[in-house]
Amino acid sequence: MNKYKIVLEYDGTNYSGWQAQKNARSIQGTLIEAAQQFLDLPVEIQGAGRTDAGVHALGQVAHLECARKLNCETLRMG
DSSP: OEEEEEEEEEOOTTSSOSSOBTTBOOHHHHHHHHHHHHHTSOEEEEESSOOOTTOOEEEEEEEEEESSOOOHHHHHHO
16 A cells, blocks of 8 residues: 555535535545545545544645555646
8 A cells, every 4th residue: 555645725614524424515425535536446535633523734744555656746747
């Protein structure tokens, strides 16, 4: 498994917090969904900490895990 550090900034106003939940919109769940769509492969994203509902973040650290080696420069450029 390959791991990549990601540093996040987000407005958590309309989210139930960091941790993925089946019946609520979360930061972690939204990131996983977006990354899987962008990369076209399964990923896991784990945060170094969690936020509560409505909490914003500036510089939150997490890591993305996936089976394929990714070109970081391509990811930065989108």
